[in-house]
Amino acid sequence: MRKLTIMSIGLLFFACGSEESTETTTESSNISEESTEIVDENTVEENVEVNGNKPFFIEDFPHNWIQLSPSEESENVMVIDEYCDAGTPSMEWVAQKGESWLVTMMYGQDAEQFDLTNFEAHEEVTGVNSIIKGTFDLTSHYADGKDYHVNFEWDKAEHHCKFENMGFECPYFVSSQDKTNFQVIKEDCEDFWQ
Numbered sequence: 001m002r003k004l005t006i007m008s009i010g011l012l013f014f015a016c017g018s019e020e021s022t023e024t025t026t027e028s029s030n031i032s033e034e035s036t037e038i039v040d041e042n043t044v045e046e047n048v049e050v051n052g053n054k055p056f057f058i059e060d061f062p063h064n065w066i067q068l069s070p071s072e073e074s075e076n077v078m079v080i081d082e083y084c085d086a087g088t089p090s091m092e093w094v095a096q097k098g099e100s101w102l103v104t105m106m107y108g109q110d111a112e113q114f115d116l117t118n119f120e121a122h123e124e125v126t127g128v129n130s131i132i133k134g135t136f137d138l139t140s141h142y143a144d145g146k147d148y149h150v151n152f153e154w155d156k157a158e159h160h161c162k163f164e165n166m167g168f169e170c171p172y173f174v175s176s177q178d179k180t181n182f183q184v185i186k187e188d189c190e191d192f193w194q
Contacts, residue, residue, distance in 0.1 A: 056121040056132050058101065061154075062175035063093040068160060068182060069170050078160060078172055080182050083108065084189035089168060103138055105166070114138035114148070121152075130156045 067089035068078040082088055086108030093116070094102045101116035121134025132154040140146040154161035159178040162171050174182055 053122040053124055056123045056134065058093075058116075058119045058121075061093070061119075061121070061132075062177060064176035065091040065161065065163075065173040066176060066179055067168060067170060068172040068174055069185075071183070071185070078174075078182060080174070080179060080184045082184055082186045084187045085109070091163075091173065105168075107168075112143075112146075113141040115141070128157070132156070132161075 069081045071077040071079045090106045092104045103114045105112050118137040124131045136150050138148040151164045159181040160172050160174050
């Protein structure tokens with residue numbers, strides 16, 4: 001009888017210990033799931049919209065821009081002027097080693113190179129229209145103190161970008177892939193060379 005009582009008590013402890021172990025395992029499992037959920041909630045994805053704005057990266061920015069000019073008929077109509085004695089003002093963005101970029105601004109017969117030292121942009125989508133707004137900083141390779149802090153607004157529907165504070169007479173440019181959306185006005189060179 002004594003052996004039976006000791007055995008019963010032993011089985012009781014063993015059975016209770018298994019339930020506690022199962023409850024602890026289940027509890028640990030629940031904690032793990034909750035921790036996983038918290039980690040997942042705090043994970044930041046690259047292309048998540050913040051306040052309706054989507055981040056925009058330099059790799060997605062066009063690398064060749066051509067200056068637009070107001071047409072002679074209307075200042076509201078933009079055209080691409082081709083000159084006899086100089087190229088159309090333009091910009092070229094070239095990726096360098098690492099994460100650096102070189103920006104070359106062509107002013108017709110002259111050109112100047114800059115290091116891109118900062119680029120921040122976001123995309124605002126309203127209906128079917130997409131506008132990229134941002135800033136970038138350029139540091140000149142040649143002239144000390146000739147640095148630019150540029151604000152830009154690229155209206156994809158209108159196919160042009162306004163670059164403010166860059167020293168161009170007209171701040172509107174079109175990417176080379178969208179230039180067919182604008183009329184090209186060729187300067188009459190016949191009288192120019194005589």
